[in-house]
Amino acid sequence: MPTGPCGLSCDACGLYHRGRCSSCGPGNSIEARAKITFQEELGFRCPVLTCAITREIDYCSRDCPAFPCSKFEQGPYPLSHNFIRMYRRRSGAGH
Template identity: 30%
Template sequence: MPAACGIACEICGFIEECGGCVPGTDPQAPERAQALRRMMGAPCPVFECAIKKKVDYCLRCSEFPCERHYRWEIPYSKRLLDIFKDWKEGKYTKA
């Protein structure tokens, strides 16, 4: 199952310790966020935002891509974020 940010937890090296992330709307999300805080020593800003905004995945958030993604580049590069932004603004059309 992908995390709120879009990363497939199965490929993350921390899945054994934290049990993996979940969508931001999952009932277990706050508990998983706490586990991540304990394990990493800091919260995951992307996951905590998804929980706060009650969105399952960042891609479904009306504010995506936001400054949080640009600042952390998690899990998307700046270039890909720019492509998402341009697409949402209608700069790409169907061929």
């Protein structure tokens, strides 16, 4: 199941299924580097994908000790503020 570093499943995305978007893949993947290159050509870089590639992590919530960070809190996507609050509460992360 293709999943980006942010944790979103591409299998649940209509753009992916219609061939209008490719998977980001885990942060350490060839897919991630290809996706960021494509985004740069469009004049955009996803801050979450960029960070995962830079920090050499596959999935933010699983692999990054700083998760959840400002890239998720300030949006505009990929996770809701309610999810971030719930994650912090359940993980004991008070930051």
